[in-house]
Amino acid sequence: MNARPKPELTTDLRINGRRLWDSLMEMAKIGATPKGGVCRLALTDLDRDGRDLFVRWAKEAGCTVRVDRMGNVFARRAGRDESLAPVVTGSHADSQPTGGKFDGIYGVLGGLEVIRSLNDHGIDTERAVEVVIWTNEEGSRFAPAMVASGVFAGVFTLEYGLSRADIHGVTMGQELERIGYAGDVPMGKPIHAAFELHIEQGPILEAEGKTIGVVTHAQGQRWYEVEFIGQESHAGPTPMPRRKDALLAAARVIDRVNRIGHEHAPYACATVGMIQNHPNSRNVIPGRVFFTIDIRHPEDAVLAVMDGKVREAVAQIAAESRVEVQRLEQIFYYAPVPFDADCVASVRAGAERFGYSHRDIVAGAGHDACYLAQVAPTSMIFVPCIDGISHNEVEDAKPEWIEAGGNVLLHAMLGRAGR
Ligand SMILES: [Zn+2]
Secondary structure (H helix, E strand, O other), X not given: OOOOOOXXXXXXXXXXXXXXXXXXXXXXXXXXXXXXXXXXXXXXXXXXXXXXXXXXXXXXXXXXXXXXXXXXXXXXXXXXXXXXXOEEEEEOOOOOOOEOOOOOHHHHHHHHHHHHHHHHHOXXXXXXXXXXXXXXXXXXXXXXXXXXXHHHOOOOOHHXXXXXXXXXXXXXXXXXXXXXXXXXEOOOOOOOEEEEEEEOOOOHHHHHOOOEEEEEXXXXXXXEEEEEEOOOEEOOOOOHHHXXXXXXXXXXXXXXXXXXXHHOOOOOEEEOOOEEEEOOOOOEEOOEXXXXXXXXXXXXXXXXXXXXXXHHHHHXXXXXXXXXXXXXXXXXXXXXXXXXXXXXXXXXXXXXXXXXOEEEEXXXXXXXXXXXXXXXXXXXXXXXXXXXXXXXXXXXXXHHHHHHHHHHHHHHHHHHHOO
C-alpha cells in the first residue's frame, strides 16, 4: 500500500468553483427557456439529455454509473474498501415547467465537482463516494414529488412508483423504458452518510448576509379541509344580528390562522391558500364556504400545539358566528425530519473552516434528503439564491455562493468517507 500521509482538511482542499459554474451553465442549455430558466420535466427527452450529459461527465471523471429500477442514477468513485457503504450526495435533474438553472441540478453537479476535485487533488477515500440523480423530485409531471427517493427509502413500493402517470396516462415505468433509464439495480442499499446541496429557495440567508445554511430540520406539515355552513339570505332585508355568514366566519379563521403562524415564530408557517364561496353572489349572504389550511413547523410537538389552536379556532369562531362546521378534516400529515446530528455538525464545521458566514436553518420545502434521512444519516447544505426566488425562470445565485456550497460539501463528504 502506498504510505502517502492523509491530506489534512484545510482550506487548500477546495473545489474548482469556475468549473462548477461552467457545468451548471452548460447543463442549463438543455431545456433552456426564453427568460433564462429551464424546463426539463421528469422523464422527457430533455430530462434524458440532461442525464446523458451527467453520465458522460461522470464517466470522464472515472466513475462507474449504475441505474436502479426507478431510474435513479448513481455515479460511483471507488473507495479503497469497496465492502464499505458509500458516502452519497445528489439531488434532482428534473425541473418545474418554468424552473431555474440551480434548483436540484446544483446538488447533482456540486457532487460531480467534489469527485472532479478529489481527482485533481489525488485523494483516495476509504469509502466510495457517489453522486445520485433522484428521478422526478419536482412532482410536476408525475405526482407525488420525490417519489423515486421515496421508493429508495421504502416509503412507497416500486409498483406504486412505476405506475405513477402523467395527465395523459403515461406512466413513469413506460417513460423510463422509452428514454433508456429503466435500470436493473434493486431499490435501496446501505449508505454511510448522505448530504444534499441545494439553493435555499427562500429569502433568509441573503437577507441576513449568510453564505451557508446549516440545515438542521425539514418542516413537518398538516393540511386541512374545512367547510362552514351558514344560511343564504338576502343582503338587504336581513338585519345584521340575524345573519349566519359562512364567509365572514371563514375570514375570521383566516386571520386567526395567520396569527397562529406568528405566535410560533420564527419557524412556523400557517396559510389559507384556497377558498370556495357559495353561492358567490354579490347580494347574497354566503351560506357555504370551503377552505384549506396548511400549517408547518420543524418540531412535531409545536406542530401539535398549532393543530390544537387551529381546531379550537375553527370551533370557537363557528359558534360565535352561528355557522355549522360541516367538515374539519386533516387530509395530509408529513412528519418533521430532524437531520442527523453528526452530518449537521460536519456541515457546520466545513463552513467554519472556510470562514463562511452561516446559520442554522430549516428546510421549508420537501427534498429527496427528507426521505433519505429515514434510511441513512443525512443532512443538507443551503446557499442563498437572489431575492429568495425559486421555481421561477429568473432563479439566480452568485458564483461565490455556488463555490462556497461546493467547498462545504467537499469537506463534509471527505470527513465521512475517510482519507
Ligand atoms: Zn429542488
